[in-house]
Amino acid sequence: MTATEQPSSLIRTLGGRFYTDPGVFAAEQEKIFEQMWFCAVRGSDLPNPGDFRTVTIGRESVLISRGRDGGLRAFLNVCRHRGARLCTTETGSVKRAFQCPYHAWTYGLDGKLIAAPNLTSMPDVDRVEYGLTGVHLREWLGYAWISLAEEPASFADTVQSAVTERLGALDAIDGYEIDELRVGRRIRYEVKANWKLIIENFMECYHCATIHPELTEVLPEFADGYAAQYYVGHGAEFGSGISGFTVDGSEGFEKLDGVSDDQDRRYYAITIRPQVFINLVPDHVIIHRMYPMAPDLTIVECDWLYAEQVVSGGRDVSRSVELFHRVNEQDFDACERCQPGMSSRAYANGGVLVPSEHHIGQFHAWVERVLM
Numbered sequence: 001m002t003a004t005e006q007p008s009s010l011i012r013t014l015g016g017r018f019y020t021d022p023g024v025f026a027a028e029q030e031k032i033f034e035q036m037w038f039c040a041v042r043g044s045d046l047p048n049p050g051d052f053r054t055v056t057i058g059r060e061s062v063l064i065s066r067g068r069d070g071g072l073r074a075f076l077n078v079c080r081h082r083g084a085r086l087c088t089t090e091t092g093s094v095k096r097a098f099q100c101p102y103h104a105w106t107y108g109l110d111g112k113l114i115a116a117p118n119l120t121s122m123p124d125v126d127r128v129e130y131g132l133t134g135v136h137l138r139e140w141l142g143y144a145w146i147s148l149a150e151e152p153a154s155f156a157d158t159v160q161s162a163v164t165e166r167l168g169a170l171d172a173i174d175g176y177e178i179d180e181l182r183v184g185r186r187i188r189y190e191v192k193a194n195w196k197l198i199i200e201n202f203m204e205c206y207h208c209a210t211i212h213p214e215l216t217e218v219l220p221e222f223a224d225g226y227a228a229q230y231y232v233g234h235g236a237e238f239g240s241g242i243s244g245f246t247v248d249g250s251e252g253f254e255k256l257d258g259v260s261d262d263q264d265r266r267y268y269a270i271t272i273r274p275q276v277f278i279n280l281v282p283d284h285v286i287i288h289r290m291y292p293m294a295p296d297l298t299i300v301e302c303d304w305l306y307a308e309q310v311v312s313g314g315r316d317v318s319r320s321v322e323l324f325h326r327v328n329e330q331d332f333d334a335c336e337r338c339q340p341g342m343s344s345r346a347y348a349n350g351g352v353l354v355p356s357e358h359h360i361g362q363f364h365a366w367v368e369r370v371l372m
Contacts, residue, residue, distance in 0.1 A: 006352065013350040014364045019194040019342035025295040026059075027371050032274050034058035034148045037159050039276045039289050041144050042183060042303060043072060049109060050094045054087050056291055057146060062135060063087055063098070064144055067109045072144050075132035080113070081105045086132070098132075107132050141278075142179035142305075143287075162272040168233035173270075173278075175258030178285050181305035184317040187325060189300040193335035194342065195275065195292040196367065198300065201331050202269070202277050202288075203227060204357045211330045214323055218242050218249055219267055225356045227269065235266030235280075245281040246319040247326065253283040253310050273366070279324065283307075284317075286324050296339055302328060 006012070018024050040055045041064050052065035054077050061077035063086060079086050084102040097114060099106040106115040111132035119125065136147040138155050145159065164170045191198060201207070205227035208216055216223040219236040238245070244252030245267065255264055259282050270278040275290035284306045291299040304321050311317075341347050353360055 009355055010352040011358060011361050013353060013360075014196070014367065015350045016342040016344065016347040018367070019196060019339065020295050022295055024371070025194075025292070028292070028367075029058040031370050032058075032367075033292065034060065036149075036153065036274050037138065037145045037147050037155060038274070039143050039272070039287075040064055040074075040146045043139060043142055043144055044183065045091075046072065048093065050096070051091075052087060052093065052098075053091045054089070055146070056293065057148060060148060061085065062146055062148075063132070064137070064146070065098075065109055072137055072139060073109070073111065074135045074137040074144065074146050075111050076135060078133065079103075079105050080130050080132065081116070140179075141173075141287075142181065143289075159272055163270055163278075166232065166270045167268065172233075172263075173280070175260055175263065176256055176280055176285055177258050178287075178305060180308070181256075181285060182308055182311040183303050184284070184306040184311050185304040185321045187302050187321075187328070189302065189328060189332055191298045191300055191332045191335060192296055193298060193332070193339040194295055195290050195298045196363075197335040197338050197342075198290060198298055198332070199271065199273075199363065200360050201335055203271055203360050203363065206354060206356050207334065211334060212327055214247055215327050218245060218323065227356075235263065235268045238265040238267075244283065244320070245323060247322040248319065250319060252281075252320055253306065253315065255282040256284075256307060273363075284310075284320055288328075300328070300332070 034057065038057050040057065040062065041053045045053060046064065046066040049066050049068045049070070052063055055062050055064060062074055063077040064072060064074045067073050077086050079100040079102065081100065081103055084100050086098055086100055088101065097106045097108050104117055105113065108114045111134055113127040113131045136152045138145045140159070145155070147153070160170055163173050167173060205222045206225045208222040209225065212222070218238060220239045221236050239249070242249040244250060246252050264282050268280040272278065275292070277288040279286040284304060287303045287305065289301045291301070293299055304317060306317060
């Protein structure tokens, strides 16, 4: 076997520079995160008119706020006067308007320019034309999805199709009624690793037997190395002695009302490119949103969502949260151990994927295609 040959059961990964090169990351910001639908914020985080959150999407700061009409809107977080950052805090609330802290240009919750020093002496200034720059927003599953593209890609053919490709039908997710669930716990992780390493890790379970003892106890088939999302429509079945998706396998909460009998006692994982993971179990849903900040830094915000009566009733969610919190910590630690290796000459031409990881090759091909 020559140095260039490799076993047919293995396929090559992306080279190390795809995880370290600032130029590659800049291209990803422009061609992926600033073009695709990006899951930015849960709508319930902004319950009242004037509530807002700022989110970094690609190279842009985006301001998402609740309008007086109850709807969500999104704008570039940039004053139209001299380009100052309009909102300088991540979250907050205003009474009636956003005011630039530099020269006091003031914008309504609908983005329209409503006031500025000496504005009456400039009657030719169109208050809509010089209002905030709006961006596309779509609400689905209780989250605000943002597209910075001038002409957004079809939401159905991109975001929703990922659910169809994984579960076999879009309506298979409807029974979980994710838009009606409430956040029972949110944990924010700072992962010192490239966003693609996190996606690759989530997509495979070759590592599960090695680093996830709690998870493989609840989902024994994961110990064999095949991830739930390897098969269309397949959900990993709970072990015979397992009562619920909890850290010790003890009983969880009542099955969500719309979950079908064939979805009961099963776990489903969905990857929605470029930055969302959805985890479905009978009594709750876990959603990860990634915010890539640098080639070697990714913020991950993880929501544990439960039925209204679980959260409002003050029931203890700690055992179900602890299971996937441990999984997250184990996964992110593994990704952080991989990140330094991406700079090694040993990984200049990449590594290899074994057969149970071959679907990651499709992700790599997609990245290369988009960046071309």
